[in-house]
Amino acid sequence: MQYVHLAGTNAKGSTAQYIAGILSQGHTCGLFTSPHIISPCERMRIGGQDIPKQQYEEYMEKARGEKDAHLFSVWTNAALLWFRDNHVEYAVIETGLGGRLDPTNIVPSKMQVLTPISYDHMALLGDTLTKIAREKCGIIKPDSVVVSHPQEEEAMRVIRAACARQNARLIVLDAGGIHVHQSGVGGQAFDFTYEGKRYRDLFIHAASPMQVQNACVALIAAVELGIPEGEIREGLKETLIAARAQVCGDIVIDGAHNPAALRELSRTLHRYFAGRDTTVLAAVMRDKDIMAITREIATFADRVVCTCADKKRGLPAHELQPYFPCAQAVEDPRAAFLGARALAKQKGGILVVCGSFYLASCVLALLSQDA
Template sequence: MGVSAEMYQHSLDFLFGRLNYERMGSTKYSTKDFKLGRMQALLEALGNPQSSVPTIHIAGTKGKGSTSVMIAEMLSAAGYRTGLFTSPHITQYEERILIDGKQIAPQQLVDQVSVLSQAVDQMQIDFGVGDMIPTFFELTTALAWMHFKQNEVDYAVMEVGLGGRLDSTNICEPLATVITNISYDHTALLGNTIEQITREKAGIIKAGIPVLSGVTQPEAIAVLEEVCEEKQAPLYLLNRDFFIEPVSGVGKETVLTDTGHSTEEIPQQKIRVTTPWSVVDEMPVNLLGAHQATNAGVAVALLDYLCHIGTSIEPERMREGMAGLKWPARIEVVQKNPTVIIDTAHNGASINALIKTLKECFQQQRRLLIFAATREKDVSEMLRTLLPCFDTVILTQYRSNPRRIPVDELIEIAQAIQQESGCAAEIISAASPADAWLRAKENSTSETLICVTGSFFIAAEMRELLLGATDETLITESC
């Protein structure tokens, strides 16, 4: 007998009814609000489920989600029952908690939330109604640990939500940690320099536990080396201890229409990863962009480390996992004629990676941008990079989160940039994602490239709008 819709909604209401920093501007909280003691108390009330789950812990400014799913897919393809915890979700809450690519089921969610609520009630008795009451993200992290323990996963791949040092995922005992890269984001909380941000990310490093990292800035590397030396944690760095190179002679894959005629060519990446332990060759990278090749190289190096310490993983199984990988809203092609791309880029580094990928992978001459953004982000930096690359820019606002920047503010920022730079892109205002899509259709042809970006929230709302409204013209996997 399935779970009732009422019970399911009650469980979601319990979770979303808690303090949720994903819906708050960073000016309304600080690192003092993140208390690992609160998370530790919650997990102890639940019997410390995290202690019985072998874990890979992953932090970084960008790429940590993609790297996490790559590691999980390769482990699953190798025959290991693998849990994956990521955030935020794109369409529905259950996307955050997967086992071998399958979301936590509604009945499992309801059952686990019932246990969680009892633990929260006990914490309220023990500590009162003050700042020891768990937040939305803390409850979600605990829910993931409970689900993974109950289903006896062989590995849990845990993506940090924010920073690392004070993140609720940091109550774990990992086999290895990964720090993908460092760039400027969440500076109000993590610091205004690369060194400060790196130190927050490096907070996931544990005594004696190996660290694999794609960090390349000298100042960030210096911090990692310092922390790893202090913790006596072996450090394996990209371009020093492991290396990534494209496989020569990689061609292009032709994308076909229903009638069999090619519409465009998209480069298909393959890489060779050389680690201290072996060489893994001919590794496919399904996600678009050179930055995803780097993420893949870090993921492969991590898998090769697991092989080094005794985990049985055949390279062919790793390739199978990578070849079958799908990851929504990461330079994802969701429609053809015109080509529509949705991406979650929301800081300067990820916007630069997006622009580079669009130039390398897509040939359309006319380009249209749909953009919305979140407060506390460096929107001027993002738009300064984006505006010269598009003929038409539609500025809008998402509906699902109060952290959105109103359209009028985006228009002012864009116009100021145009006055400074002389950029001639046409600027259009749209009150909602649905309105933005209508304006995009009015201003495009079958040869236009339409790109949606600026925030997880606009990516989620546009993806839901397009996939729900025009299924017959959409594809559901990345090219």
């Protein structure tokens, strides 16, 4: 089994899905990602298919071991056992938090992917990009290949130094090699040049400009693994990513839960919905940089409906409300969604759901009931 291991602050789930989509075209490929959107079975996939519920329960029981084991460790071990028993050729593994101490860092990967590193989980990872990047770079193994998104220079210095220590070959995406020639809420068509070869008319079903970079990083990883161009094209085209600038009519759903991700969401909204009245349904976890997050949301919101999508970790709606100049608080997420959707319809605008994957999950579940 060959492992591709991903760490970063944003985009690692999407990039992992693109890589797995490509590898699944001609090989048996397992994918381990987090968080899940609707069901925890989504965290473990082979060939794009979630682990069946009965098998999920069986493998979780096998992996549980010590009764006080952290749930993410159990998920990780269950996925690795399932992949092993199904003899997958590739396993694409996304870290949960950080990298150096992450439960996934047991995999002997020969390729690591570093997605954009920014500020998040600072209480655990450190309060500077240098400290955070050091934790992320903990997944880099000796004599491996490291593929990186473009990074802030402070983070890139740490990445270069880590690769030098481990004698790892570093490849950094050249965003100048990307040419997008068609974009819309249904997807984007683009060309990308890597190692002197121009890949023309690639297509992804994603609206966010950042997803093109994610797809190109996946392409680089696939090329370095020796995957043929036809499988790369099909893998990118077939990959569908939920809750990342997902457009459902006049509703945009994004799990963006840190300032960098919300800035990317803002760029996507400006590109496709400029001038539209915007109602935002928001929920934020207690341990986040709430001031920075709400400041970003306020840049594209005409009004905000605050809610709480996770009672254990979520900030209560009435505590989130004062961060916005024009907001209301509705603690129950279902009632908040119904009210926010009605308000957006009344204003003739769009509804943007953001701030938490828990909230994105809740809204997608509600929409599936309406379908």
